[in-house]
Amino acid sequence: MKGPSLHIEGRAAIDGEAVFGPLSLDARGGGVTCLLGPSGVGKSTLLRLIAGLAPYVSFDGRITCGDGEQAAPRASFIQQSDMLLPWADVLANVTIGKRLRGEKADTEKAQGLLAEVGLSGFEHRFPNTLSGGQRQRVALARTLMEERPIVLLDEPFSALDIKTRHGMQALALRILAGKTVLLVTHDPGEAARLADDVAIMGVAGVKMISAPASPTPRPTDGADTIAFAAQLTAAMMREAA
Amino acid sequence: MNSLRLALIAAVLLGLWQGIVVLFALPPFILPGPLAVARAAADNAALLTWHSIITLGEIAAGTFLGVALGAATALAMAASKPLRGLLAPLLLFSQIIPVFAVAPLLTLWLGYGFGPKVVMAVLVIFFPVASAFFDGLMQTRREWLDLAANAAATPARSLLLLRVPAAIPSFVTGLRLALIYAPIGAVLGEWVGASRGLGYLMLFANGRAHTDLMFAALLALTLLAMLFYAVIMALAKMLLGKYLRA
Ligand SMILES: Nc1ncnc2c1ncn2[C@@H]1O[C@H](COP(=O)(O)OP(=O)(O)OP(=O)(O)O)[C@@H](O)[C@H]1O
Numbered sequence: 323m324k325g326p327s328l329h330i331e332g333r334a335a336i337d338g339e340a341v342f343g344p345l346s347l348d349a350r351g352g353g354v355t356c357l358l359g360p361s362g363v364g365k366s367t368l369l370r371l372i373a374g375l376a377p378y379v380s381f382d383g384r385i386t387c388g389d390g391e392q393a394a395p396r397a398s399f400i401q402q403s404d405m406l407l408p409w410a411d412v413l414a415n416v417t418i419g420k421r422l423r424g425e426k427a428d429t430e431k432a433q434g435l436l437a438e439v440g441l442s443g444f445e446h447r448f449p450n451t452l453s454g455g456q457r458q459r460v461a462l463a464r465t466l467m468e469e470r471p472i473v474l475l476d477e478p479f480s481a482l483d484i485k486t487r488h489g490m491q492a493l494a495l496r497i498l499a500g501k502t503v504l505l506v507t508h509d510p511g512e513a514a515r516l517a518d519d520v521a522i523m524g525v526a527g528v529k530m531i532s533a534p535a536s537p538t539p540r541p542t543d544g545a546d547t548i549a550f551a552a553q554l555t556a557a558m559m560r561e562a563a
Numbered sequence: 564m565n566s567l568r569l570a571l572i573a574a575v576l577l578g579l580w581q582g583i584v585v586l587f588a589l590p591p592f593i594l595p596g597p598l599a600v601a602r603a604a605a606d607n608a609a610l611l612t613w614h615s616i617i618t619l620g621e622i623a624a625g626t627f628l629g630v631a632l633g634a635a636t637a638l639a640m641a642a643s644k645p646l647r648g649l650l651a652p653l654l655l656f657s658q659i660i661p662v663f664a665v666a667p668l669l670t671l672w673l674g675y676g677f678g679p680k681v682v683m684a685v686l687v688i689f690f691p692v693a694s695a696f697f698d699g700l701m702q703t704r705r706e707w708l709d710l711a712a713n714a715a716a717t718p719a720r721s722l723l724l725l726r727v728p729a730a731i732p733s734f735v736t737g738l739r740l741a742l743i744y745a746p747i748g749a750v751l752g753e754w755v756g757a758s759r760g761l762g763y764l765m766l767f768a769n770g771r772a773h774t775d776l777m778f779a780a781l782l783a784l785t786l787l788a789m790l791f792y793a794v795i796m797a798l799a800k801m802l803l804g805k806y807l808r809a
C-alpha cells in the first residue's frame with residue numbers, strides 16, 4: 323500500500339498570534355520528505371495539524387492528499403519523546419492503538435513487527451529497562467502496527483548517539499518503505515542521508531529542494547551526500563538570518 | 564539496620580519517659596511510667612484485643628468504603644464535565660464541614676453502633692482520595708492524550724487504558740493519606756458515643772483514673788494504625804507496582 327502524496331497550504335495562528343505561513347508544502351507519495359527549519363518556526367505545529375492533533379490552532383488553509391481522501395485519520399505520529407507507557411510491557415505498548423479502539427490486540431503480528439525492528443525476546447520488558455534506541459524501535463513497531471500510509475516523525479532520532487542514530491535511520495527507511503514520510507530534523511546530515519525531498523521552512527514560507535537521485539540511505543561520507551548536506555546547511559543559514 | 568535504628572529510638576524514648584516519671588515523682592494517674600503501662604497492657608490483654616478488633620473493623624470498613632467512594636467520585640468527575648460541576652462543590656463541602664461537629668449528629672441518627680464510626684472514617688477519607696486521584700486523572704501527559712486521539716480512541720477507553728493507569732501514583736498518594744486519617748475518624752466517632760472500641764476504652768479508663776490502661780489503649784491504637792498502614796501499603800505496592808514505575 324503506497325502512501326498518498328500530501329499537500330499543505332495555508333497559515334496558522336494560536337490565540338490570534340501567527341505561527342507560520344502563508345506557506346505551501348508538498349510531500350511526495352510513498353517518499354521521504356525531510357522538514358528543516360529554525361526552532362519555533364512551526365514544524366511541530368505543522369505535523370500536529372496534519373495528524374489532527376492541534377485543535378488549539380486556528381488553521382486557515384487546506385491539507386489534502388493526492389487520492390482525495392483525508393490525511394489525519396491515515397497518519398500516525400511519532401514524537402521526539404517516544405510516548406511509551408511506563409506501566410505496559412513492550413508487547414502491550416505495541417498493541418495499545420488497537421486496544422484503544424476496542425479491537426483485538428493481534429499478538430502474533432506485534433511479535434513479527436518486534437522481530438523486524440530487532441526486538442525479539444523483549445516482549446515482556448518494561449520501557450524503563452530499555453535504552454533510548456530500543457525505546458524508539460518500540461515506538462516504530464507501534465507505528466507500523468497501525469498500518470497507516472502516512473507517517474509523521476518529529477525529531478525521532480535526535481536523542482540517540484551517532485551510531486545508534488545511523489542504525490535507526492536505516493531501519494526506519496527500510497520498514498517505512500512505500501509510506502509517505504514527513505520527518506522533522508535539525509540535522510542537515512540526516513536529511514541528506516534520508517530525504518527524497520527536503521522542505522526548508524522559514525518565516526517567509528517553505529523552500530523545496532530535491533535530493534540527489536542516489537538511493538537512500540545515502541552513505542554519510544558519499545560525495546553527493548556531503549555536497550547535499552552542505553547545500554542544506556547554507557540554505558538553513560540563509561533562513562535563520 | 565533500619566529496624567535496629569527503630570529499636571534504638573524506641574529504647575531512648577522509653578528511657579526518657581521512665582526517667583521523667585522518676586525524676587519528677589509524678590503520680591501514676593497523671594503520667595504512668597512505661598513499665599506501669601506495660602503491666603496494664605499485659606493485665607488487660609484480652610480486653611485490649613477485643614476493643615482493638617472493634618476499632619480495626621471500623622477502620623477497615625471506613626477505609627474500604629471511603630476509598631471506593633472517593634475513587635468513584637474522581638472517575639465520574641474526570642469522565643464528565645457536567646458531573647465535575649456538580650461534584651466539585653460536594654467534594655469541597657465534605658472537607659470543610661468540621662467532622663467533630665457532625666459526629667454527635669451521626670450518633671443521633673445512626674445510634675451508638677458500628678455505623679456512625681464507619682461514616683466518620685468515610686467522611687475524613689473521602690476528600691484526600693477523591694482530590695488526589697482526580698488531580699492525577701486531569702494531568703495525563705499530553706503525549707498520551709495525543710496517542711489516544713491519533714489512535715481514534717473512545718473517551719471511555721482513553722480513560723481506562725491511559726488516564727487511569729497514569730493517575731495510579733496520585734491515587735496511591737491519596738490512599739496513603741486515607742490510611743493515616745481513617746483511625747482519627749473511627750476514634751472520633753467512638754469518643755462521641757460508643758460502648759465498644761479503643762476510643763471508648765480510653766474514655767472509660769480516663770473516667771476511672773486508670774491512666775495506665777488509657778495509655779495502654781493509646782499504645783494499642785498506635786500499633787493498630789501502623790500495622791494497618793503497613794499491610795495496606797504493601798498490598799497496594801504488590802497490586803499496583805507496575806503503575807508506580809518511572
Ligand atoms: N500549545 C501551544 N500554545 C501556544 N503556543 C504554542 C503552542 N505550541 C506551539 N506554540 C508556539 O508556536 C510556535 C511554533 O512552535 P513549534 O513547536 O511548532 O516549533 P518548531 O518549529 O517545532 O520548533 P523546534 O524546532 O524548537 O521543535 C512557537 O512560537 C511556539 O511558542
Ligand SMILES: [Mg+2]
Nearest residue numbers: 365366367476
Ligand atoms: Mg518541534
